[in-house]
Amino acid sequence: MGRPDPSPSGDGGRPVQPPEHARAADPVVGRILDRRYRIGARIARGGMASVYEATDLRLDRTVAVKVMHPGLGDDDDFAQRFVREARAAARLNHPHVVGVFDQGDDDGTVFLAMEYVPGHTLRDVVRKEAPMTPTRALALLEPVVSALAAAHRAGLIHRDVKPENVLIADDGRVKVADFGLARAVSADTQHTATGGVLIGTVSYLAPELVVDGRADARADVYAVGVVLYELLTGRKPHDGESPIQVAYKHVHEDVPPPSEAVPDLPDYVDALVARATSRDRSQRPADAGVLLHQVHRVAQALREGLTDDEELTADLAPRPRVxxxxxxxxxxxxxxxxxxxxxxxxxxxxxxxxxxAPLAAATRSEQPRPARPRPAAARPAPSRATAITTVPRRRSRKGPLVFLLALLLVAGLGVGAWWFGYARYTTTPGVLGLDQAAATATLEKAGLEAATGDPAYSETVPAGMVLATDPEPGGNVLDGGTVELTLSLGPERYDVPALAGLTEDQAQDALREGHLAFGESVERWSEKVPAGQVMRSDPPAGQSLKPDAVVDLVVSKGRKPIEVKDFTGESLSRATAALERKKLVVKVVSEEFSDTVPEGDIISQTPSSGTLFRGDTVGVVVSKGPDLVEVPSTVAMGVEAATDKLEDLGFVVRVENSSNYIGVGFVFSSDPAAGELVPRGSTITLYQI
Known part of the structure; x- marks a missing residue:
């Protein structure tokens, strides 16, 4: 949504925008709610919430965020009702309903994320254009009634229909805002005209809402009728010095015909307003779907240029209570x-x-009026020569004749009243539970025509069978008239969409579009699904669920990291077994001699620490043990020559005198002795004689 909410008084006033310093002091502006919505400038402030233009950081789009005032958001009961109604409103995927994207609670701040609709409201149109032609009024109203019809089919009642809640986008789209919110506020509240709190704008409240606070879809129908009156006349039907006075008039006074304020309106337009705003709700259309059908009939009559249509007027006008x-x-x-x-x-x-009119004229006076004295007719003066002949006076027959004519007139008017009021109508046959063909045949047998309206879901009536009729069974319908059949679509079920491979946000959008509710996300490691993508859903894809059923998501955390241990100095066999248990691959890069690392143990490892993932390789260098060299024979060799020979082989040479030393400078023996295998670099001791 993109326009202000109604003012707290609820009487149609535009909310006053706060000054710049007040907006700057708003603690919500600049916050990021739920780590997703960056709150920008406040669009409007109402009695229950403030609306802000915001940016959805996750999807990079502009949204409208409605933030509940702290006093309401702190009420746990209200918050729970608010969450339930937000979920229900999110089910309304309709082109003329402001979409609800998300709902959340950020540290006590309860909010709704909704579609942002830049433009103006129907209230602005009323100010500029009303009174307007009935064709223009119905063109503006038809999308509103269509949206309400979708809501009523889904079991939602708006309860706050008024021009302020009808948004008109810059491209001409008409959107109804705040579905479900008024119901969430009033779910457990008893509203009366005296002791309770009236939720909603009093100028559009149905009488039953004022009296006992309980209402059904016909309360929305009443509000639509009042809005239509306002579009046609430019003013509300009931005025008063206080909201209580206006509410009293809604209960005790009918909405006047709009033609009283705007002459020359067709009678059937007056009848449509009267039917929708009847104080007896049993006289109103059962819901917005029925009202939409009536709006279409009136709009068609206007397009055809009919200034009067007695049959349509009689069909729409409320029936008198007898x-x-x-x-x-x-x-x-x-x-x-x-x-x-x-x-x-x-x-x-x-x-x-x-x-x-003629009947009223014929009976305008309850008492007979005395006859006026009639002047005597002028007679010619008699001639003196002419005798005057007198004739006996006849008794006048006009009196009985007038009485007879009056009696015939009254009888004719009575017959006319009977004909126009009752005789032209027949009773709608009961065709509920029949298929379309059988219902059509039954209606045609009764001299009626069958038409098919919008189908509806039902948990009890099988698909293809008649769920409801307009008029309902036993109701009055004109001879030869049309009965609209509502066929059942069967139980409302939706298949869980295939969500694997989508991001979490895409999966939530898919669930919302599929008339299902997102429950919670559970993260799991996955070697195949990248982090952030959905692995599966619970219930799984393809399973049929009731609308708004909860679906949980299993979201990938990506590949599971494996902590690497350093096995340097340990045996290759032990290291290989431990690493392979973690699904890592051990690769012997090389084997090297080592004087310090025993044969078969690991000299070095790559990597020696950190994390790897399943299937990654750990490289090792394995010890072949020390490099052994055979000690050559040096006996009888000169000491210097023997020393050179041993050092060339990598030995360290030490010379000592033997016990038989006589100073000739030849090698008598060595330690280790010739032929022994010793590590390269070992010390060889030469004993000279």
Missing amino acids: ETEDTTPDPFDGFVVEDPDHERTTALEALPRPVE
């Missing part, structure tokens, strides 16, 4: 309708419009 009283019967007694200013009214007000 009661009987134990009074002396008279031609116009016995029918009463509710009236906030009088105890009862005669049948004159209950009769359909085509006969109402």
